Amino acid sequence: xxxxxxxxxxxxxxxxxxxxxxxxxxxxxxxxxxxxxxxxxxxxxxxxxxxxxxxxxxxxxxxxxxxxxxxxxxxxxxxxxxxxxxxxxxxxxxxxxxxxxxxxxxxxxxxxxxxxxxxxxxxxxxxxxxxxxxxxxxxxxxxxxxxxxxxxxxxxxxxxxxxxxxxxxxxxxxxxxxxxxxxxxxxxxxxxxxxxxxxxxxxxxxxxxxxxxxxxxxxxxxxxxxxxxxxxxxxxxxxxxxxxxxxxxxxxxxxxxxxxxxxxxxxxxxxxxxxxxxxxxxxxxxxxxxxxxxxxxxxxxxxxxxxxxxxxxxxxxxxxxxx
Amino acid sequence: xxxxxxxxxxxxxxxxxxxxxxxxxxxxxxxxxxxxxxxxxxxxxxxxxxxxxxxxxxxxxxxxxxxxxxxxxxxxxxxxxxxxxxxxxxxxxxxxxxxxxxxxxxxxxxxxxxxxxxxxxxxxxxxxxxxxxxxxxxxxxxxxxxxxxxxxxxxxxxxxxxxxxxxxxxxxxxxxxxxxxxxxxxxxxxxxxxxxxxxxxxxxxxxxxxxxxxxxxxxxxxxxxxxxxxxxxxxxxxxxxxxxxxxxxxxxxxxxxxxxxx
Ligand SMILES: Cc1cc2nc3c(=O)[nH]c(=O)nc-3n(C[C@H](O)[C@H](O)[C@H](O)COP(=O)(O)OP(=O)(O)OC[C@H]3O[C@@H](n4cnc5c(N)ncnc54)[C@H](O)[C@@H]3O)c2cc1C
Numbered sequence: 001x002x003x004x005x006x007x008x009x010x011x012x013x014x015x016x017x018x019x020x021x022x023x024x025x026x027x028x029x030x031x032x033x034x035x036x037x038x039x040x041x042x043x044x045x046x047x048x049x050x051x052x053x054x055x056x057x058x059x060x061x062x063x064x065x066x067x068x069x070x071x072x073x074x075x076x077x078x079x080x081x082x083x084x085x086x087x088x089x090x091x092x093x094x095x096x097x098x099x100x101x102x103x104x105x106x107x108x109x110x111x112x113x114x115x116x117x118x119x120x121x122x123x124x125x126x127x128x129x130x131x132x133x134x135x136x137x138x139x140x141x142x143x144x145x146x147x148x149x150x151x152x153x154x155x156x157x158x159x160x161x162x163x164x165x166x167x168x169x170x171x172x173x174x175x176x177x178x179x180x181x182x183x184x185x186x187x188x189x190x191x192x193x194x195x196x197x198x199x200x201x202x203x204x205x206x207x208x209x210x211x212x213x214x215x216x217x218x219x220x221x222x223x224x225x226x227x228x229x230x231x232x233x234x235x236x237x238x239x240x241x242x243x244x245x246x247x248x249x250x251x252x253x254x255x256x257x258x259x260x261x262x263x264x265x266x267x268x269x270x271x272x273x274x275x276x277x278x279x280x281x282x283x284x285x286x287x288x289x290x291x292x293x294x295x296x297x298x299x300x301x302x303x304x305x306x307x308x309x310x311x312x313x314x315x316x317x318x319x320x321x322x323x
Numbered sequence: 324x325x326x327x328x329x330x331x332x333x334x335x336x337x338x339x340x341x342x343x344x345x346x347x348x349x350x351x352x353x354x355x356x357x358x359x360x361x362x363x364x365x366x367x368x369x370x371x372x373x374x375x376x377x378x379x380x381x382x383x384x385x386x387x388x389x390x391x392x393x394x395x396x397x398x399x400x401x402x403x404x405x406x407x408x409x410x411x412x413x414x415x416x417x418x419x420x421x422x423x424x425x426x427x428x429x430x431x432x433x434x435x436x437x438x439x440x441x442x443x444x445x446x447x448x449x450x451x452x453x454x455x456x457x458x459x460x461x462x463x464x465x466x467x468x469x470x471x472x473x474x475x476x477x478x479x480x481x482x483x484x485x486x487x488x489x490x491x492x493x494x495x496x497x498x499x500x501x502x503x504x505x506x507x508x509x510x511x512x513x514x515x516x517x518x519x520x521x522x523x524x525x526x527x528x529x530x531x532x533x534x535x536x537x538x539x540x541x542x543x544x545x546x547x548x549x550x551x552x553x554x555x556x557x558x559x560x561x562x563x564x565x566x567x568x569x570x571x572x573x574x575x576x577x578x579x580x581x582x583x584x585x
Contacts (some may be wrong), residue, residue: 013487071456071466107422143549146548170556190492248490248506253444255445262582282413310567310571
């Protein structure tokens with residue numbers, strides 16, 4: 001282990017760090033002797049125990065942002081720490097909406113390049129090398145930085161397992177954002193949480209997803225019914241999210257959730273590369289598509305060439321009969 | 324009513340329908356062939372046209388960085404209704420990463436003095452997803468990413484921003500950078516008249532030197548990163564593909580039973 005320290009951006013939701021941040025803390029422990037977290041919001045103190053349990057000795061607390069979007073103030077706070085002499089060897093960001101914003105802002109502020117869509121991070125001599133899945137996961141690219149300064153990596157969810165180290169609660173140290181003037185002017189005025197029942201999409205053991213092949217919005221009801229019967233979660237391709245059939249929180253793929261369930265059931269989904277990167281590592285994949293040449297069949301363990309409007313209702317009936 | 328000048332950052336990319344290829348030397352995406360407008364950018368162009376229209380005037384200017392003076396993608400966006408374009412093309416830009424690209428775009432955007440800058444959340448071919456925010460930081464502007472709805476009122480942009488749990492309502496004073504998703508608006512198809520008009524719309528072509536940037540800040544040198552290998556990922560074992568003869572559902576039930584999911 002040649003690195004002294006790695007920082008991890010810890011996003012905290014309802015007092016709990018998101019799983020991807022815990023995955024990053026876990027992996028960072030194997031790459032550096034000291035692991036620290038950076039968090040913001042009113043609940044950092046509540047999250048310090050969990051952050052410590054996963055390996056962070058310190059959490060730099062940017063504090064409450066008073067409704068500001070995190071990108072600008074959190075990047076400014078990290079930049080101030082780095083410029084103040086506390087620079088770590090690397091900073092890892094979860095590939096979330098806010099994580100990408102903070103990473104982008106910080107990169108420009110410190111004039112440091114950033115590598116995104118990282119799915120693996122290894123020691124290669126003195127440097128860290130990152131792995132990126134391209135072309136829908138058919139190829140892996142390995143990259144590394146050639147310059148100096150902290151290495152910035154934005155890492156996709158579920159790239160590493162989250163395992164506690166049994167560490168003591170992280171020490172909370174205030175790291176307030178310096179004034180960034182008019183740049184920090186975007187304000188969240190209302191939050192809308194799309195309620196859903198059953199297990200969370202990125203944690204469910206079974207995911208049933210629907211795509212444009214469903215033909216119409218109302219047909220998504222059968223996806224939800226099937227997911228319910230299998231005690232799973234209902235997901236979607238971006239095509240039907242953009243069409244307004246289902247909320248964004250259902251989206252699986254590059255700009256949506258990454259899922260790795262025991263079974264992923266794709267109904268009327270073509271298997272675009274951007275969809276595949278979000279579900280290709282599922283343990284088992286079942287696809288129903290009327291086009292035998294649909295790319296989704298190239299990753300399916302069981303593929304049914306058929307009409308979702310025929311196969312899915314029958315499947316629902318069969319499962320109900322067993323119940 | 325104030326006239327709204329909107330800049331849309333657009334990328335010209337190899338046709339995503341064609342099989343992608345990597346340059347064997349640099350391992351970067353081969354962009355030497357004909358390029359087209361990134362479909363992801365058609366949403367920003369449409370949004371910009373609608374916002375300028377709603378403001379009762381103003382111009383939509385395109386900003387693009389592309390190799391070999393490529394304009395085909397720009398012509399598509401001009402045919403949709405954009406007024407003019409700034410194209411930055413220079414051999415020194417080959418191998419640029421997201422931050423180098425942001426430096427170039429920021430310098431070009433600054434010339435247009437926009438009220439609002441729109442971009443896609445990420446490009447289809449590179450999908451780094453940080454360029455617009457890096458550009459916003461360099462421009463000293465606030466930014467709102469992942470907009471699924473955009474409105475302008477009284478010098479403020481109101482955005483519905485996609486989140487992991489749903490969406491946030493965000494307000495931000497102009498000028499600002501906003502990135503839009505594919506759900507934000509339905510892009511128009513260029514009309515015949517639009518296509519004809521686009522041929523004579525101005526495209527201002529600039530070099531790195533024109534923008535006052537040092538060539539070492541951009542391109543492969545400015546990127547300060549390298550690709551050390553490209554390998555084929557372990558392929559999934561081929562599965563069983565069967566045609567539904569009325570027994571498709573049953574096959575799935577059997578499969579789920581085998582996995583002890585039911
Ligand atoms: C930058 C970027 C990011 C993206 N991010 C994502 C992402 O996160 N997630 C994502 O999903 N996509 C994403 N996409 C979009 C992606 O490229 C595809 O457009 C999208 O996944 C297609 O969705 P689909 O499979 O539902 O629709 P289509 O590609 O239209 O496929 C519909 C399928 O349904 C089949 N079908 C039609 N009728 C029936 C029937 N009756 N029975 C059975 N099958 C039928 C058809 O044969 C077809 O294969 C992204 C794109 C870009 C450019």
